[in-house]
Amino acid sequence: MTDAAESSPDLNFTRVPEVGCAPIGSAAEIRLAQLWESAPGWRGWLSTVDHKEIGLRYLVTAFIFLLMGGIEALIMRVQLASPNQTLLTPEQYSQLFTMHGVTMIFLYSLPILSGFSNYLWPLMLGSRDMAFPRLNALSYWIFLFAGIFLYSSFPLGEAPNAGWFNYVPFSGLEYNTGPNIDVYALGMVLLGISTTVGAINFVVTLFRMRAPGMSIERVPILVWGTLTASVANIFAIPSVSLAFFLLWLDRQVGTHFFDVVNGGKPLLWQHLFWMFGHPWVYAVVLPAMGIVSDALPTFCRRPLVGYSAVALSTMATMLLGFGVWIHHMFATGLPTLALSFFGAASMVISIPSAVAVFAWIATIWLGRPVFNTPFLFFAGFVLLFVIGGLSGVMTAAVPLDFQLNETYFIVAHLHYVLLGINVFPVIGGIYYWFPKFFGRMMNETLGKWSFWVMFIGFNLGFFPMHVAGLLGMPRRIYTYAPNMGWSTVNMVTSVGSFVFAAGILIFLVNIVVSLKRGVLAAPNPWDAPTLEWATPSPPPAYNFAVIPFIASRHPLWEDRLDEGAGRSSLERGYLLMEGRETIGTTPLDAIPDIILKMPEDSYTPFFVGLFSALAFTGLLLHWGGFTVLMALACSLSLIVWMWPRTALVQRAPYIKQDTGAVHG
Amino acid sequence: MAEAIQLDKPLPVGSEGKRSGGWWGVLALIVTEGSLFGYLLFTYFYLASQTEQHWPPEGLPSLVMPGVNTLILLTSSVFVWASERCIRRRQLHWSLASMALAFILGVCFVVIQFHEWSIKTYDMTSNLYGSLYFTITGFHMLHVLVGLIVLLILLLWTALGYFDDRRYAAVIIGGLYWHFVDVVWLFVFATLYLSPYLY
Numbered sequence: 001m002t003d004a005a006e007s008s009p010d011l012n013f014t015r016v017p018e019v020g021c022a023p024i025g026s027a028a029e030i031r032l033a034q035l036w037e038s039a040p041g042w043r044g045w046l047s048t049v050d051h052k053e054i055g056l057r058y059l060v061t062a063f064i065f066l067l068m069g070g071i072e073a074l075i076m077r078v079q080l081a082s083p084n085q086t087l088l089t090p091e092q093y094s095q096l097f098t099m100h101g102v103t104m105i106f107l108y109s110l111p112i113l114s115g116f117s118n119y120l121w122p123l124m125l126g127s128r129d130m131a132f133p134r135l136n137a138l139s140y141w142i143f144l145f146a147g148i149f150l151y152s153s154f155p156l157g158e159a160p161n162a163g164w165f166n167y168v169p170f171s172g173l174e175y176n177t178g179p180n181i182d183v184y185a186l187g188m189v190l191l192g193i194s195t196t197v198g199a200i201n202f203v204v205t206l207f208r209m210r211a212p213g214m215s216i217e218r219v220p221i222l223v224w225g226t227l228t229a230s231v232a233n234i235f236a237i238p239s240v241s242l243a244f245f246l247l248w249l250d251r252q253v254g255t256h257f258f259d260v261v262n263g264g265k266p267l268l269w270q271h272l273f274w275m276f277g278h279p280w281v282y283a284v285v286l287p288a289m290g291i292v293s294d295a296l297p298t299f300c301r302r303p304l305v306g307y308s309a310v311a312l313s314t315m316a317t318m319l320l321g322f323g324v325w326i327h328h329m330f331a332t333g334l335p336t337l338a339l340s341f342f343g344a345a346s347m348v349i350s351i352p353s354a355v356a357v358f359a360w361i362a363t364i365w366l367g368r369p370v371f372n373t374p375f376l377f378f379a380g381f382v383l384l385f386v387i388g389g390l391s392g393v394m395t396a397a398v399p400l401d402f403q404l405n406e407t408y409f410i411v412a413h414l415h416y417v418l419l420g421i422n423v424f425p426v427i428g429g430i431y432y433w434f435p436k437f438f439g440r441m442m443n444e445t446l447g448k449w450s451f452w453v454m455f456i457g458f459n460l461g462f463f464p465m466h467v468a469g470l471l472g473m474p475r476r477i478y479t480y481a482p483n484m485g486w487s488t489v490n491m492v493t494s495v496g497s498f499v500f501a502a503g504i505l506i507f508l509v510n511i512v513v514s515l516k517r518g519v520l521a522a523p524n525p526w527d528a529p530t531l532e533w534a535t536p537s538p539p540p541a542y543n544f545a546v547i548p549f550i551a552s553r554h555p556l557w558e559d560r561l562d563e564g565a566g567r568s569s570l571e572r573g574y575l576l577m578e579g580r581e582t583i584g585t586t587p588l589d590a591i592p593d594i595i596l597k598m599p600e601d602s603y604t605p606f607f608v609g610l611f612s613a614l615a616f617t618g619l620l621l622h623w624g625g626f627t628v629l630m631a632l633a634c635s636l637s638l639i640v641w642m643w644p645r646t647a648l649v650q651r652a653p654y655i656k657q658d659t660g661a662v663h664g
Numbered sequence: 665m666a667e668a669i670q671l672d673k674p675l676p677v678g679s680e681g682k683r684s685g686g687w688w689g690v691l692a693l694i695v696t697e698g699s700l701f702g703y704l705l706f707t708y709f710y711l712a713s714q715t716e717q718h719w720p721p722e723g724l725p726s727l728v729m730p731g732v733n734t735l736i737l738l739t740s741s742v743f744v745w746a747s748e749r750c751i752r753r754r755q756l757h758w759s760l761a762s763m764a765l766a767f768i769l770g771v772c773f774v775v776i777q778f779h780e781w782s783i784k785t786y787d788m789t790s791n792l793y794g795s796l797y798f799t800i801t802g803f804h805m806l807h808v809l810v811g812l813i814v815l816l817i818l819l820l821w822t823a824l825g826y827f828d829d830r831r832y833a834a835v836i837i838g839g840l841y842w843h844f845v846d847v848v849w850l851f852v853f854a855t856l857y858l859s860p861y862l863y
Contacts, residue, residue, distance in 0.1 A: 013830050014674045131685045200692040204685060212669045234692060238700035246707070246799070255788050255795035257707070263717050263792040268710055272703065549669060583675075584683065592669065596685065597678040639817060644826050644834055649678020651821070652828035 013649070017574045017583065017595055022545035024536070029545050032577055036128070036541035038601050047601040049133035050541060054140050055119025056437060059430075061144055062112035066423075067504075068151075069103035072096050074501055077461075081494035083482040093478035094161040095180070099154060101164030102184065106191060107147045109284040109422050110229075114139075114198055116429055117226040117287060119437065121202070123532035124220050126211025126550060128543045128582040129598055131204040134605045134641065135197050141609030142194035149613060150187035153179055160184035163476060165277065166247075168258040168269045173251045182620055185248040190616045192241035199230035199237070207587040211531070213550035213568070214590045217311075220530050221304065224311045225290025228318045229283035235322070236279040243272035252622075267332060274325035282321040285417065286314055288425040289356060292378045295432045296360055298528040299375035300367025303554060303561065306359040313352035320349045330398050331405045339398045346396035353389055357382060373447030374526075377428025380455050384420025388413060391466065409469025415462045427454070427507060434511075435525045439537045440518030446510040454503030461496025464489040529554035534570050546573035547583050550590070579647060597648040604641040608634055679833040686837045694844045697807070701848050704803060705855050708796050721793050722785060725857050733776045734853050737808075740769035741846040744815065744839045751822070751832045760822055766842070767815045774808060777801065797856060804845075804852050811845040814838045 022028035038044035038053070048054070076096050079087045088096065118136060122129055130136050153159050161180050162171040171181045206227045210219065247269070249255040256262040258269055297304045304310060326334065326342035360382050369375060391413040395401045404410060427450075434442045468489045473480065480486050524533035533556055535543060551566035552558050558567055574583055580598035585591060611634035618627030644650035679686060712719055743766035750759035781801070786794040818838045821827065827835060 012677055013680075014676050016672055016674050019671055132689060135689075196696055200689055200696070203692055204688040208685060208688060234696045235699050238696055239703045242700060242703045242707070249788075249795070249799065253788060255799065256792045257711070257795055259792075263711070263715050264795075265711060265714055268707060271710065272707070275703075584685075592673070592675055594680055594683045595675050595677045635813070642817075642834070644679075644821060649680075649831065650684075650833060651826035652831045 015595070017576055017592070019573065020546065020575045021572050022575060023571075024545070028575060028577060032542040032545060033540060035577065035580055038541070044601065046606050047603045049129070049137050049599060049601055049605070051118050051122050051130045051133065051136055052539065052541075052543075054136050055115050055117075057140055058111055058115030058118055058143070060115075061140075061147070062108050062115055065103050065107040065147060066112070069100050069108060070501060070504065072100040072103065074497060076100065077494040077497040079478065080480075080490050082491060083480050083484070083487055085479055088478060090478045091161065092157075094163075094476075095154070095157070095159040097476055098160045098163055098166075098184075099151075102150060102160060104418065105164055105280075105284070106188070107143075107150070109418060110195065110280075111143055112426055113226065113229070113284065113287040113422075114143075116291065116426075116433070117202060117222065120433065120532055121205055121223060121226070122209065122543055123436075123535060123539060124223060124530055125205070125209055126214060126531050126544060126548050127205070127209040128547070128576075128580070129209075130201050131209050132197075132201045134599050134602050135201050137602075137605035138609055139194050139198035139201065141606050142190060142197075142612065145609055145613035146187055146191035146194060149190060149616060150183065153183045158183070165273055166244075166269075168247065168250075168266045169260060171247065172258060179620065182248060182251060185244040185251070186616045186620050188244045189241045189248075190613060192237045192244075193612065195233055196237050199233040202226055202230040203234065208584045208593075208596075209582065210585050210590045211544075211548050211550050212574075212583065212585055212590055212592050214585075216588050216590075217308070218550060218553045220290070221293035221307070221310055221314070222287060222290035224314045225287040225293075228314050229286050232279040232283050232318050232321070236276045236283075239272050240276035240280075243269060243276070246272075267329070270329050270332065271325070274328045275322075277328065278325040279318065279321045281417070282318050285421040286317065288422045288429075289314070291425045291429040291432075292360060292381055293356070294530060295374055295429060295528075296378040297363055297367070298432075298526050299370045299372065299378070300363050301370070302363065302367040303529070303557070304359060305362040305366060306355070307553065310356050310359045313355040316352040317349060320345060320352070324349060327396055327401070330401045343396055343398045343401075347393060350389060350393050350396075353385075357386060357389075373442070373444060373451055374428045374432040376448065376451040376455075377424050377431065380451065381420060381424040381428065384416055384424060384458070387463075388416030388420045391416065404469055406474055407469035408465045408473045408475055411475050412462050412465035412469060415465070419458060419462070424454075430511075432526070433532075434514065434518075435521030435537050436532060436535075437538060438515060438518075439521050440514055441521050441525060442514040442518060443510050446506055446513065450503050450506040450510060452503075453506055454500055457496050457499030457501070457503050459496070461493050461500050464492045464496070468493070524556060527556075529557040531555050544573070546571070546575055548573045597650075599648060602641070604637050607637045608641065611637060679831065681833055681836060684833040684837070686833055687840070690837045690840055694840070697844065698848065701803070701851060704800050705851060708800060708855055711792060711796060715792065717792060719793060720797075720860055721791055724860050727857055729776060729780060730853060730857050733773055733780070734849065736769050736776070737773045737846050737849055740766045740773065741843050743769065744842050747822075748832070748835050748839050751827055751835060752829050754829050756822065756825075756828075760819065763815060763819045763822060767812060767819060770808060770812045770815060770842075774805070774812070777805060777808075800852055800856065804849060807845045807848070811842045814841060 020028070022032065038048040038050055075088070076093065079085050079093060118130065158178050158180050160166070160183060162176060166181065166184060169175060206223060246255070246257045250258050256264045258264045258266055260266060293304055293310055324342055324346045326338055327346045330339055364379065391409070395404055395410065395413060431442050431447055434440070468486055471485055471489070473484070473486045521537040523536050531548070534548070549569040551568045552563045554561055554563065555568040555570065576582060576595060580600065582596050582598055583592050584594040584596045586593050611630045615627050615630035615634060618630055676683060681687070743762045747759045747762035747766060750756070750762055788795055788798040815838065818835055821834060
C-alpha cells in the first residue's frame with residue numbers, strides 16, 4: 001500500500017479533481033481500498049491512523065473505564081448500605097471515591113464522546129478522515145497511557161485520595177505526603193495533552209474537512225456539540241493543567257503558590273480548577289446532547305424542531321459556561337456581589353438548556369415516534385435532564401446552596417446531570433450506531449430490558465440522594481451513625497445502584513450476543529437522514545468512494561422533505577485517488593478549496609505517546625536523567641513525524657518527474 | 665448548492681501555505697498556549713492583588729537589560745518574517761541568512777535571560793514572588809527553546825532545498841509559532857517588569 005503511494009507521487013501542485021462514480025467492485029473502488037486499508041496484524045494495529053479504528057478504541061477504552069469506575073461505586077455503596085460498616089477503611093474509601101470521580105469525569109465521560117465523534121465526524125461530514133489522522137492516533141495513545149498512569153498507584157494502595165477536585169491545602173505536601181497526589185497531578189497534565197490535541201483536531205476538521213456544499217448550517221448537531229466542547233477545551237484545559245503543574249511544583253520543588261504560610265492562596269486552586277471545571281461539565285454533556293439531537297429525530301420520523309435554535313443554544317450554553325465557575329465556590333466567603341452575579345449567570349444558563357429540551361419535546365410531539373430501544377434512551381434522557389437541570393437551578397440560588405453545599409443533594413444533582421445527560425445518550429447512541437460500527441443490529445428485547453432496568457435502577461439509586469442531602473448527610477463520609485436517620489435512604493440508594501449495574505450488565509450481554517448473532521444491517525437500517533448512513537455498514541477504510549456534494553441538511557431524506565432546490569449527489573463526486581486524498585473546503589460555505597494529501601499509517605504517534613508517558617513516569621519517580629532521555633526521544637519522534645514529505649506535497653520536488661497522473 | 669460548486673476549477677494539492685492543515689493546527693495551538701499564558705498571568709495578578717508582602721520583594725525591576733532583550737526577540741521575529749518573504753521571492757540564500765540571523769538573535773535572548781536569572785537574589789523557593797517570576801519566565805523560556813529548535817530545523821530543511829516559492833508551508837507554520845513566542849513575551853514583560861511601576 002505504501003508502495004502504491006510512493007510509486008506514483010503526485011508532483012502536480014495544482015490539478016482539477018476528477019469527478020466520477022466508483023461503485024463497489026469497480027477498479028477505482030478497489031484501488032481506494034488498497035490505498036486506505038491498514039496493514040494486517042500488529043503492525044497495522046500499532047500504526048493505524050484510521051479514524052474509525054481510533055474511534056472504536058476510544059469507545060471501548062472509555063467504556064472499560066466506566067465499568068471500573070462503576071465497580072468502585074458499587075464497593076462504596078456496599079460500605080454505605082447500612083450504618084457503621086467496616087468493609088472499607090477511611091483511607092480506602094477516600095481513594096475509592098477519588099478514583100471513582102477521576103475515572104468517570106476524566107477517563108470516561110469525555111473520551112467516550114471523543115470516540116463517537118472520531119468515528120462519526122468524517123462520515124457525517126463526507127470526508128475520508130479527520131484533519132490530522134496521526135494526531136488523532138497520538139490523542140488516543142496518550143489517553144490510554146494517562147489512564148494507566150493514573151491507575152498505576154492504585155494497586156499499591158497509594159491512589160489519589162483528595163477528591164477529584166483535589167482541594168489544597170489538603171492535597172498539599174503537609175497533609176498528603178505520599179505519591180498519591182503527584183500521580184494525580186502529573187497524570188492530569190499528561191491527559192490534558194491528549195484532550196488538547198484531540199480538541200484541535202476536531203476544530204480544524206470542522207472548518208476544513210466538510211464535503212462540498214455542506215455549509216455550516218447543514219452540519220449535524222453532534223458536530224455542533226463536539227465543536228463547542230472542543231473550542232471550550234482549547235481555552236479551558238490549560239487552566240487545569242497549570243493548576244496541577246503548580247501543585248506539583250509546590251509539592252516537589254518547594255514553590256509557594258498554594259502555601260498559606262508563605263503568602264500562597266488556596267482559593268487560587270479553586271479558581272483555576274473551576275475556571276476549567278465548569279466549561280468541562282458542558283464539554284462532557286453538549287456532544288451527548290448532540291447525539292440525541294441527531295438520533296432522536298430519526299425515531300420521530302421528522303427533522304429536529306428548531307435546528308438553528310438548538311445549534312445556537314449549544315454555543316450559548318458554553319459561552320455562559322465560562323462565566324459561572326464561582327457557583328462551585330459560593331461557600332468560600334467571596335464578596336456578595338460576586339456571588340449574586342455568578343448566581344444569576346448560573347440561572348441564565350438554564351435558558352439555552354430549556355431551548356434544547358423544548359426542541360426535543362416538540363420533535364417527539366410533532367413526530368410519529370417509534371418506540372424502540374434508542375428512542376427509549378433518548379426520551380429517558382430528556383426526563384433525567386429536566387430533573388438534573390431543576391436541582392441545578394435550585395443550587396444556583398446562593399442561600400439554598402449555602403444549605404446544600406457539600407451534601408448528598410449535590411451528589412444527586414451531579415449524577416443526574418452526568419448519567420442523565422452523558423451515560424443515557426451514550427448507551428442510546430451505541431444502540432443507534434452499533435449497526436454502523438459492526439454491521440449488525442443489536443437485540444431489541446434485551447435492549448428494552450436494559451433500558452428499563454437501568455432507568456428504574458438509576459432513579460431508585462440517585463433520587464433518594466436528594467433526600468439524604470436534605471437530611472444533612474455530607475458527601476465523602478465513609479460511614480455514618482445509625483441514629484442519623486440516613487439508614488433507609490442509603491439502603492434504597494445501594495439497592496438502586498445494583499439494579500442500575502444489572503441494567504449495564506444486560507447491555508453488555510446484548511453487545512456480546514449481537515456481535516455474534518445480530519441481524520446483518522443494511523447501510524441505513526433506521527432510515528436516518530444523515531450522511532454516515534450513506535456508507536455501507538461497517539464503512540470501508542476510505543469511507544466514501546466518491547466525495548459527495550451536499551445540498552441540504554438531510555441528504556438522505558431529500559426526496560420526502562423537499563428542502564431547498566437542489567439534490568445532494570452521493571453516487572457521483574470527487575474521486576481523489578492519487579494516494580490518500582480528500583477535499584478541503586472553505587470554513588463557512590464549504591466550497592472546494594484544496595486537495596488535501598492524507599498521511600500514511602505511521603508508528604510515530606505511538607512512540608511520541610509512549611515517550612511522553614515515560615517522561616512523566618520519570619518525573620514522578622524523580623529519575624532526572626531518564627526524564628531528559630525520554631523527552632529527547634519524544635522530540636526526535638516529533639521531528640521524524642514533521643519531516644516534510646514529497647508524498648504529501650509538503651516540499652518542493654528537487655527531481656523533476658513525469659507529472660502524468662495515474663488514474664485507477 | 666450542489667449546482668453552485670464549480671467543478672472544473674483547478675485546486676492546489678497538498679500542504680499549500682495558509683490552506684494547509686498545519687497552518688490551522690498551529691493557530692489552534694497558539695490559542696491554547698495563549699490561554700496557558702493567560703492563566704499564568706491571572707495567577708500572578710491574583711496573588712499580587714492578595715499579598716501582604718512587599719511586591720516585588722527586591723523593589724522595582726531594572727528595565728534596561730530586559731528592555732534590550734525584548735527588542736532582540738522582536739528583531740528576531742522580523743528576520744523570520746523576512747526569511748519567509750525571501751523564499752516567496754525565490755531568494756533562497758537570503759532566506760537562509762535571514763533565518764540564521766533570527767536563530768542567533770533568539771540564542772542571544774536566551775543567554776541574556778539566563779544572565780538575568782543568575783543575578784537575582786532569590787530563586788523559585790525563596791518566596792511567593794520568586795515562585796511566580798521563575799515559573800512564568802521559565803514557561804516562556806521553554807517556549808523559546810522549542811521555538812529555537814523549530815527555527816534550526818527550518819534552517820536545515822531550507823538548506824536541504826526542501827522549499828521553494830510553491831511549497832514552504834512548514835516555514836510559515838514554524839514562523840507563526842515563533843511570532844507567537846515573541847508576542848507572548850510582550851505580555852510577560854508588561855506583567856513582570858512594567859506593571860510593578862503602576863502601583
